[in-house]
Amino acid sequence: MKKYFSLIKASMSEGMNLFKISSKKKNATSKIVIPIFLALTLMGVMFSYATSIMEKLHEVHMEYVLLTLFILLTSVLTFIEGIYKSGSLLFNCKDDNLLLSLPIKKSVVLFIRVFKFYVFELLYNSIFLLPAIVVYAMYVKPDISYYVVSVIGIFLFPIIPILLSCILGAIITFASSKFKGKNIIQTVFTIALILGIMYLSSNMENLFVNIANNASNLNETITNIYYPAGVFIELATSFNIIKLVEFIVVHIILFALAIALTGKIYFKINSGSKSIRKSRSNKAYKIKSKKPICALITKEFSRFINSPVFVINAGFGLVLFIIACVSLVVKFDEAISNLIAMDAIFTAEYLKSYIPIILLGLISGCSFMTSITSSMISLEGKSFNILKSLPVKPYTVVQSKVLAAILIMVPCLLIGDIIVFVKFQFDMISTVLCLIASVLFPLLAETIGILVNLKYPRMDAKNDTEVVKQSMSSAISVFIGMILVGVTIYMLYSLVGTNLSNNAIMAICIGVFGIAYFALLMILNKTATKSFNDIDV
């Protein structure tokens, strides 16, 4: 037993350390204060959301619905994220040779990997769930059993979504390993699956209506579908020790069964996913020269394309942006007629005039929430020394990373822009402003990303997921992105009420971010070389 604990300890300390920063200044502030600050801020935001929902629910004495909604939210998030994270966390581990050569059962190796995934999701879910649990307690003032059930629930909720997403992730990895360009196939499969799930869930109104007809309300609808939410609400509202034991046992059995049954298949898929197809053709290799900056950009692009978790994490927002633009075009007429029917003062032309503002908001949301560069330094890993030994200025390397990210993002934004431009026929100024935003906002986001990654690099990650999803750099960049989206919405919202024209509002918004970009560019220019050289691998 002792060896298993040692194994879990070693594995956790190596792979799960979100707070690990490969920087010279490993001070307490960076290691502890920033992650705690980020977590507490997110919890604060969740607390305010939970409170505002609870105020409405309290009026109709349906406080428990809050718990149902938050359990569902965290479960869906864990499930969707898990689909693309599991491919990397379970199948691209660098410690395969070490672990498989040790005198331990293969199922233990699988258990450790799923357990690591579970612990991370447990921490992540707690940020969302704890505020809801506290808000419920504040309004309902339940007895001690509620707190006991809540603590147990927090530990159990991630299990089912993780198991389901691991199974789907394994299927995708298995299927893609059969093809030549397995990374690209894996990325396409995963994005298609996630979009499919999202499409299905948005088209399940009829199913929900049917269930809702048999159940009395939304809560029953959800609890009838999702076992953990159903049992938890039952336990939270009327405690029953037998039900609690059943709740725990069901989860443990599911976890143990999944590990035992999938153990053999997992290692087959794992070895299959590592087999690399060699070129069988005798095609002559090509020797061609490029300018250094072009070669660096090509290298970054190749790194991006070959990492499914990186593409999905960064590319998903871009795909959603295009979908949002298409939806705006397709659904606008229907929405306009509904709005006009509701309030006669609106005219189609009046509402149409706000489309550029909406598009600017969408560009902001997509750009600021998509930080590609926040992982690019960390993903170099040990090969970072190649860059350091080359006769290229560090600033050029940094620039190439930002440019590669821009080349990935801007075309997607332009596709969305053009779809909207064609339908709504923007005037010249609005068109130009949206085009400027489609270049400026990604530049700002990616400059922030690279600055954060230079400050908080993670050069010893075991796989890409640890960098893209579980590193300090990506967490800080997402946090800053959320703030910037908030700033955009606040600016647009507060200026729309004034006498300013829509173009003037957009120009002000772009101007503010333009100033921020040039300020950050100067900081990058000044600090990039030192930060780059300070990174020791």
Add this chain to the structure above:
Amino acid sequence: MIEIKNVTKKYGDNVALKNVSFTVNDGEIFAFIGHNGAGKTTLIKSIVGIHEFDEGEILINGKSIKIDSINCKKEMAFVPDNPELYEQMKAIDFINFICDMYEVSQKKREENIKKYAKMFDIEKNLNDTIESFSHGMKQKVALISALAHNPKVLIMDEPFVGLDPKAVYDVKEIMNEMIKDGKIIFFSTHILDVAEKLCSRVAIIKKGELLKVGSMNEIKGDTSLEQVFLELEG
């Protein structure tokens, strides 16, 4: 010429290099030997500009690696002990990438890549991704990349580890050819026999301090390099 002057490098309180000074002349094969953790890789990484050092100076053909690092690097090539290459790239793309960084002309790179790929018997594998390669194959790709731009100074960290006997022989031949043109080969190794047979000069380092530096005859006299090394280490 490589001039290493009073170089000191610390990791926190731990002194990795303590006041190290020596010179490597043009047309020399210079071996740098020491036990694991003695500071060999730290010094090599300082020479090639990967690590910054706290005190002292390193000059490559009269240029300071601290002040004029880009021009210093243009004259050098570095082959690491454990080649961490870009695994997702095809071997030929990686070699092309390194050539692009050194701005090697199309003609020169075609000539060199073909020559070394043939020598290391890796021509058929150049279209494969690096992740499919063994350690030795990766080492060959790293060597071709390093040699493709005709460096004046070749720095290698344990260059023979993982190579097959034929490749070891080829690397030795390349080293001998390079010094005939007045170039510099500086490498670290644990294989003392190779160092003894191949090198004109040698330096021995222990716990960051240089114990001995000189020509092979000065260092070993009538005994073997192995014996001298063991005595010094003892």
